[in-house]
Amino acid sequence: MTHDLPSRYDPSDIEQDLYRWWTERGDFRASADGERRPYVIMMPPPNVTDRLHMGHGLNNTIQDVLIRFERMRGREVLWLPGTDHAGIATQNVVERLLAKEGKTRFDLGRDAFVEKVWRHVHDTGAQILEQLKALGASCDWTRTYFTLDDGLSRAVRETFVRLFDKGLIYRGHYIINWCPRCLTALSNEEAEKEDVAGKIWYLRYPLADGSGHIVVATTRPETMLGDTAVAVHPSDERYGHLVGTDIDLPLTGRRIPVVADDGVDPSFGTGAVKVTPAHDPLDFEIGQRHQLDTLVVIEADATMSDSVPDDLAGLDRYDARRRVVKQFEELELLQKIEPHQHAVGHCYRCGTAVEPRLSEQWFVQMAPLASPALDAYQDGRLTFLPKRRGEDYAQWLEGIRDWCISRQLWWGHRIPVWYCDDEGCEAELHVSRDDLTTCPTCGGPLRQDDDVLDTWFSSWLVPFSSLGWPDDTEDLRRFYPGDALTTAPEILFFWVARMIMAGLEFKGEVPFSTIYLHGTVRDTQHRKMSKSLGNGIDPLEVVERYGADALRYTLVSGMAVGTDLILDPNDLDSSFAAGRNFANKLWNIGRFVLGNLPDPVRPLVGPRSDAVRREELTLADRWILARCEATVVAATKAYQQFRLNEAATLIYHFIWSDLADWYLELIKPRLFGDTPGGDVARAVVAQTFDVALRLLHPITPFITEALWRRFPGRPEDASIEVAPWPESDARARDDEAAAAFGLVQELVTAVRAIRAEYDVAPGTEVRVWVSRHDEAFDAEAGTIRRLAKVSAIHYEAHADEPGGHAVLSDGTGVFLPLGDAIDLDRECGRLGAEHQRLAKLIVGQEKKLANEQFLTRAPAEVVATERKKLGAWQDQATALDQKRQLLGCP
């Protein structure tokens, strides 16, 4: 039945059908009732801005591996998918689309613009979900959410009202980060600090009494137009006499005071600071302490305001900077310019340098929320992978600042605050869960706050809002809290930390216990993949070319905990070769194995009378079963510890090297009836291949399902997705078989190497002399003969004739007589090299055996085998010497 399978695996033949079948079966759907212990992962909701990139591919592959692993282990698995409305990002995308038509959002008006965004995200959102399916993501699509859904909107309002009532949400005039391009406030986290090679200008400010001037240093000369003071440190003796005096601020005709303030660092610059309370956070604080005026000189769009001299008003901030500097120069008030490297905030969505700006915004007071979140980390309720990320988390919480949550955008959750414009009304504002139309206090008309909430204000609720909160739903009771959170480290503060705070505040429990922060996908120059650099790889293109399994295998095997993943966008073939080749190999193993299995296969173990008895197993059978068992144990542990790359490598090696290269080759005579025991070999291969497929299924779900379903006797409706995870079976452990068969492998390899070395024709059979008799060689004599093309094995000291030599790890000598075929020079060189290798081993071994610690610490039997090894090596060295003399080697 497998003979009709093509010899080359084509994933596109099977992936979509299998995915549809899985969906129809309903295995992805979590049941809210039942006995199974839940295992829950919240998918980081992709932004509905665009198609998925390779980072999503990696992120979702990791999650799907964990989910499929736990599903097979019998947990009630819920992987909850969703998409994020991504306020600024999405609004930007649609604004750019409008710009192509020569329009702005203001041309459309708020309602029409929002309508247009909805239409846009409807398409991209659907596209994203399809892409996730193409990757094989086994999420519960029946519970898919969007952060702007009615349900989640209700949760947003609920939290806003609760925090407001608790006094943790407030409105006020503060310096915030302002993006002059997006025209909105940003949180501290959204302003990314980047080092900029700037300058520092030293400006002379004339003293009002005409007695001289004071020099201030600034990186932003244009803000001097908004200066309302100069500050010095109270204990700075250089300036003490000037405190309380006035300065004539150049260009403005304004007179401003010199004040003393602790916030000034006397060692920086000149020790005298120009104070611009409306455009600098520190200056704002100084201004508050000294009741200074705040003078806004830079507008929302980063042009100079009308409050500056006419020749500067309306200029862009950087043009104004140049103009101001030039005017200082002309007035001979520019003392000097120095190069200066400093960190400047940039908008995380558009990259524009943010402007610190005084404005009225809504804030969440964070310290009360941060404290329990910090406790949860310190008392071990949270585990970070890699561990060091936990310190980033703690550090951020310790220095937490209030969260600016209002955004001057149109796309998002509108702030649930209404203002009453009636001058006679006592109420200033109303915060409400429901839309308000008339003022509850005076009955007059109301106006809702124009702003929307930070997009993360809905994301931070996802672990419970996606389960129906604030209602007390069955889902919520069953699936909160979740288990693992898998995401990129970039959003540790934006999202992860805030989810923990929200979970503790609103649900009293951390939303997940393990936080796996995986690395970033980069190109070969270690640059982050991005659209603007054009170095991205489209995961869907990879799926189409190589299959989802190849993509997944490559991502998983290349990703160690705490490291980045480097892929070459210019060489997809080599980037994904290993995954593609492996899938193809698996396919062909399947063709061979399944094509040789009868129905039914004899059971390997169990009560049935035809079950294989232990005495029927050959050495090779025992070996592969032991290898299989070892792989089950190691791979299971690796999966559990999130060391997915290690699990992938272990299983790969077992399947390709142990099972395919060795076991399948050596059972061929038994399968083809040339040797008895075919039914036993079939039982063993059926068992081990089945286990291998199940171990691998979380990583490469499609091909493992396709092959697993084809096993003889498999019920039509059986799926590997819900097949039980392979159990460790102590009976299969067999160190003796492992060691004995290992020696057989060494012997075969040694003979092959000698044959290759001396160009023995592939079809020619050779005789081999083995210095020591071993039961394993007898037991697998057929294997040795077949795999090494050996006609006869002689257990005796080798004949005095030319030939090839090798020494096995236990000291057993191997000799291949090659008669006249031998090249004397080459053989002498080979013997010399081999002798040298042995000599090195012997020296090391002698040292080891002279070591007190080793002798006392190691078990006696280990010491004994090490002694034996040394003896054997010495014997072989002697034999090699004799051989070299015999051949007349130099």
Add this chain to the structure above:
RNA sequence: GGGCGAAUAGCUCAGUUGGUUCAGAGCGCCUGCCUUACAAGCAGGAAGUCGGGGGUUCGAAUCCCUCUUCGCCCACCA
């Protein structure tokens, strides 16, 4: 300016809590093979002073110190 990570074959990377079993894998490269599952394959092979230096030890890729080079996080020195 603080805190943290990384450096291992031409490329991308493994190498675990306690030091002996370790110098490995994949890709690439070289040689020979269309051997009745697989040429996306099979067999064999070349290639690394485990970033430099020092230390501890019988013994270090692994532990300690130091230097160099990359990277990450945090930070209101204007």
